[in-house]
Amino acid sequence: MSTPDKIEVRGKLTPDAPLAKLVWFKSGGNADWLFEPADIEDLSDFLKALDPDVPVMGLGLGSNLIIRDGGVPGVVVKLGKSFAQVERVDTVSLRCGGGAHGVLVSSKARDAGIGGLEFLRSIPGTVGGFVRMNGGAYGRETKDVLIDAEIVTREGEVKRLDNADLGYSYRHSELPDGAIVVAATFRGHPEHPDVVQAEMDRIQEARENSQPVRTKTGGSTFKNPEGGKAWEQVDAAGCRGLKKGGAMVSEKHCNFLINTGDATSADIEDLGDEVREKVKQHSGVELEWEIKRVGRR
Template sequence: MTTTTVSLIDRMPACRGRLTAAAPLANVTWFRVGGPAEVMFRPEDADDLAGFLAGLPDDVPVTVLGVASNLLIRDGGIPGVVIRLGRGFAGIAADGLTLEAGAAALDLNVAAVARDAGVAGLEFLSGIPGTIGGALRMNGGAYGHEIKDVLVSAQGVTRRGERVSYDNAGMGFTYRHAGVPEDVIFTGATLRGAAGDPAEIAQRMAEISGKRADTQPVRSRTGGSTFKNPPGHKAWELIDKAGCRGLTIGGAQVSEKHCNFLINQGTATAAELEALGEEVRRRVFETSGVTLEWEIKRVGVAREGASA
């Protein structure tokens, strides 16, 4: 990867944003593991992003990175260009019962703006440790609600630099999935709630925060919910019945507090975390016949010479 970094960055089109070769990524992920981006691009705004993508050679792979709360970057890093949306995509504005939110806006911040504006129905976002862009891509949800319940429309840019917009039906939402083409990079969303009392909304958000702290390892190096709930089952129950609570591989551990969470105990590699997840899947299938599907997105390549 190192031997191609210079030639790749030299092939990048003109832009107003920041380009960085061999950009470290581990410290921006919640797991605190993973190799570097071959090239990192941080666009100034949606126009900068569209222009960059329009001029990017077709053979260069593109990966989008948010706050990496539900992401595992492999130890060899991410080839191609990693695009990370920043301040130019983090705005939030309320107008009546409607909110305009950039894709880089934290879900918690969107819930807080809705609270202050007296817009109810978005409290669940305070329980999702990610950004609006990630919530759109995964139909993010918590505590009985999903982004599909409050989305009016979403805006984005295709791999060829074309600006696109989707209404709620056009998003093709299913459980933890959106049917929008994978090459679309979301840039913002229009959300709508219902009229509510700010004090009551604040109380519901406090209840969500308390429940998360009581039931999830929120202060650990984790990637959030690891596996999707299979139809008719709860992933954590299947994992617990398979005897995986507290299971370890190297520095990676299945959380004792909530066994659908993997934890970096401090020395884990991405390979160990992924191997542990696959071992959990194997044991759950052996004991229940159910194949768990990863909810955490895994990207990048293994470190050269790694055994796991």
């Protein structure tokens, strides 16, 4: 089996690739390799040829992610425009590329007269991330609308997985490690485009009013505990506005961490761990990270 530099690709393969510019926190180290495949076949062939000991990770918009300062070992796969197509399958379904943004999916659904996918407008991510993390907002989750997903496994095999195959729970799936989601089919319901647009506008306004969307942040930091809200636990523990280095707990929504300008990823992660400890001391609740933390410390 081969190292990345020995494999012929049609896409773009970059060694020691900076990742900070690709993630919302704008912090973190480099990937050993960044691969942007030309198409599914290019990705499949690359993974088949790649030494199985080399780790592989998919990267979407990087909104729910801390890239640690030591960088990411192995290969980071980022899907480009060829994976961002959204096509109507029938009167209530869309086939979406793994690199398609939530805004595009919900807009295409509106144009097709399909309701039920409006919540994807508010999640700053791609279809691949939605499928892997069971992305959700405003009372709906990916598992509520997903029919099936097409993946390329770490071994390079192209497979189709039904909703039930993914073992969904809150912000979690059983998608195999190293697998890359290259497409997914979502099902909604018939709805007038004006009604869909009104719901998209309502969701966007609610998000703008309640979340620090115009800052360097990573989205919701902690999973909601059983029967409650993470932000309430953080607030009650006195952590609103808490700082560590260049990282801060948002004063607008305290389940969000912010890079105020020069935070390292260590600042952000350490602040999150400090918040978790303060919440545990205050209420006994052990908050779980929702944001994924990857790479070398």
